[in-house]
Amino acid sequence: MTLQRLRDLLPPLAFGLAVLAIWEAGVRLLHVPAIILPPPTAIAVRLATSVPTLAADFRQTIQGVLAGYALGSLAGFVVAILIDRSQFLQRGLMPIGNLVSALPIVGIAPIMVMWFGFDWQSKAAVVVVMTFFPMLVNTIAGLASAGAMERDLMKTYGADYWQTLLALRLPVAMPFIFNALKINTTLAMIGAIVAEFFGTPTVGMGFRISTEVGHLSIDMVWATIVVAAVTGSLFYALVAGVERRVTFWHASYRSKEA
């Protein structure tokens, strides 16, 4: 099992290292100026020497990400449960939710900055709006995914609406809900970072990127991007790990274990 894992990990690792090596060699041999593309070692040095700044930026941005992610996902979930009994509202909200998910919602960032100020609250507000609709749409779809047979069985048990919801429909909806939670990790990071392009107190990953680009210190931009990328991946991995625990019964995991 672990050996298999190692074997799966080897090619992408080798590929990643090869890309870094070619990048490093190419930049050095062709004398590409550092303001266009700094070599990976320079970025690593910058990363190591700017830990306090990067940590402060991280703290600032992650507040907006987490607050918005939690509120937006929770609100989407609650609204989906609230309108669960109304077929009419669902039919009306589903297409709208799907449509809104495809819209460039980050555009509301300037409005939220006006409403909630420069600090992390405005970023959280952008993230709330961005994460709400994917959760709403996925939860509605998930709640509808319980089979007719299982529902009939619940009926023969004499289960009422809430019992059916808790014992059957919510568990069946979990893969859908986690799908939304995973999509939302990325959306939350994007929302918070882009919202910072529109104004922040002088700290935050989006702020750092837009100002350091202005100063042409591209290595600092790359260092911030590395932090953002690692944060995004870890956030996603965390949610995926919880999913594995919660929906261990789902076919996509079961087949691998066997």
Next chain:
Amino acid sequence: MKSALAIATVVLGLIAVWYVAAALMNASLQRDQFANSGRADYSAHDLVGASLNMERPKLPAPHQVAAELYKLVLATPPTSKRSLVYHGVITLEETLIGFAIGSALGIGLAVLIVSMRWLDRSMMPWIVASQTVPIIALAPMIVVILNQFDITGVAPKAAIAAYLSFFPVTVGMVKGFRSPDPLQLDLMRTYSATNAQTFIKLRAPASAPFFFASMKVGAAAALVGAVVAEVTKSEDGGLGARLLAGSYYGQTVQIWAALFAAAALSAALVGAIGVAGRVAERRMAFTP
């Protein structure tokens, strides 16, 4: 028909909520304005009416946004720099160029990944991981770097649009090319079809539903990329530049109008792809 009624109800409900929110959010601002102009004898009716028609409201009322949209889309000549059509065309151009390049590259890479095992094993994990990374953070840097090479105007924004649409298209198309089930692949093998033949006759047609789904995601992502790129380099215009200008000067009505224009553009793109997908579905009859 039934769902049209449901959608209309929900939309009307949202507009009603919007009016109430606008009245509530603008009331205190309007009260200050009344106080400043020395008016104390206003009724609640006056207050609500005035707060729904302010020049720089916190939240403009729907009819104000609609009026602004009408003014900037239909009543302004499209050549004027104030016209949203003028800026919309800029954004659309960047989006379409970027989307075309990004999805072509994405499909090309998906073909390579599906046909070459070592690429799949070494590269696919990175491409999947890229989905979890806020790659849009690179946008300002790309604009500046391309600027160094004297690449300005549409190109840098199209580049960002391209690379935002690239990853979802690649992931979706790899899934699509892998969607034929093993039985069908075995059948191709019994026909002793070559890899290329299997690809053209089985994998490509089987990927059609995935193709249209990834096109929708890619188009939406390309538009987001174009708008964000315009924010970082706003002197060439575009809807993102209008957003930024509006936020600089506190022109909330203008921000909302630009936002709705961008939303309409995105909805139109995704809708057009959806229609094309349905037509293709009927032609190919691949619904089970």
